Amino acid sequence: MSDKNYKALVVEETDGRYFRSIQSRNIDNLPAGELLVRVAYSSLNYKDALSATGHKGVTKNYPHTPGIDAAGIVEESRSPAFAPGDPVIVTGYDLGMNTAGGFGEYIRVPAAWALKPPDGLSLREAMLFGTAGFTAGISVWKLSEHIRPDDGEVLVSGATGGVGSMSVAILAKLGYRVAALTGKAEEKAFLERLGACRIVSRQQFQEHSGRPLLPVQWAGCIDTVGGAVLENLVKTTAPLGVVTCCGNVASADLALTVYPFILRGVSLVGIDSQNYPMVQRIGLWQKLADAWKPAALDGMYTEKTLDDLDECIDRMLAGKLKGRILVNMQQ
Known part of the structure; x- marks a missing residue:
């Protein structure tokens, strides 16, 4: 050829x-x-x-x-x-x-x-997920190992983006109550169609607070933006909660003390989809093709x-x- x-x-x-x-x-x-x-x-x-x-x-x-x-x-x-x-x-x-x-x-x-591709997943659907959906899937998987739907509200930052929107939709499919953090108030209807229970303004979380801990708000979080948003999500996560981190569009810097980790037992889990092992990769694609496939995927x-x-x-x-x-x- x-x-x-x-x-x-x-x-x-x-x-x-x-x-x-x-x-x-x-x-x-x-x-x-x-x-x-x-x-x-x-x-x-x-x-x-x-x-x-x-x-x-x-x-x-x-x-x-x-x-x-x-x-x-x-x-x-x-x-x-x-x-x-x-x-x-x-x-x-x-x-x-x-x-x-x-x-x-x-x-x-x-x-x-x-x-x-696993049964039930077309090539077109595979690319509707793509790396963004696959990254969201890893994030949900890591969070769901420790946080159940009845443990409390889960927040997703950068919720209108690729990873964020997929995370909202997959979590909602699995029965979690999802809060969507965004700076795009005009996309409220879009996020609600994905399954978000409420919309949280990014302005509340984008400033460095300077305090080592903040009042508890979430059972767990999926963060896609980094910076001050990730810092504040870690500080507001409940004891034994999980925060996943997969992006740095806001900043690669993270100003935290050890207190959320040693006083509340919060876990910060990094997500890397690029070199995810093939055995786990196949298993996750099977989940995305079946039980984790969002009802709103076509929208x-x-x-x-x-x-x-x-x-x-x-x-x-x-x-x-x-x-x-x-x-x-x-x-």
């Missing part, structure tokens, strides 16, 4: 400036790997937006095709685990970071990065094409998107 050309979003660097365009590429330019996959769907994540704007902490070398998510059909395989025609999901690892990603019509990846996304991505990336970085962006690579 060395004569096969395909379309891809390509980010190029010129004199320290970064430019995005849709280009024709050849599969011979793809990296080594056992699987050649024709991508049917991808999705837009915050890490993709960073890669697409030259963030060297995500992508070191340009030109580059971002896209940390891809779902499609195997066209060539040098692995006994997969055959041509098999549907596969690829999320995380190095896809879209320093390996050409899902914003191209083809990817070539190691077989160890891929899994077959949580906006479908776009490759040609639409340039504007979507700018809007994501400006905090103007909600829910998930599904990228239909077949149009």
Whole structure:
């Protein structure tokens, strides 16, 4: 297939400036790997937006095709685990970071990065979840190991974003009472459709309080933004509660004392979906395909094409998107 050309979003660097365009590429330019996959769907994540704007902490070398998510059909395989025609999901690892990603019509990846979708989950639905939904799933899993639905209210920060909105919807599906923390009061109806019981203004939590502890408010929290918000959520979590942390869009700094941990027994759990072990990865995708699949999944996304991505990336970085962006690579 060395004569096969395909379309891809390509980010190029010129004199320290970064430019995005849709280009024709050849599969011979793809990296080594056992699987050649024709991508049917991808999705837009915050890490993709960073890669697409030259963030060297995500992508070191340009030109580059971002896209940390891809779902499609195997066209060539040098692995006994997969055959041509098999549907596969690829999320995380190095896809879209320093390996050409899902914003191209083809990817070539190691077989160890891929899994077959579980029964009940289409390729399209897999990318409605994508890395954001998968990260939300890990967060819910870690929280649910210690916090039951009848233990009290659970708060999700950054609730209109990809990870946040998925966390709200999955928790609600599992019977938790969910408070949604957001700076977008105009999205109240959207969050309530996902299952949020009440909306909490971000302004109440975005200032450093300076106090080591604050009055208890939550049985547990899923934080997606970091900074002062995470600091205050830890300080307001109930004894033996759990706070998960997966983002730093507000700040990577965390000004805390040990008191929430040694006086209330609060646990702060870091969430890393990029290199999540494959055995646990398969188990979590099975949950997302079945018992954890939100009833509101079809109302949580906006479908776009490759040609639409340039504007979507700018809007994501400006905090103007909600829910998930599904990228239909077949149009």
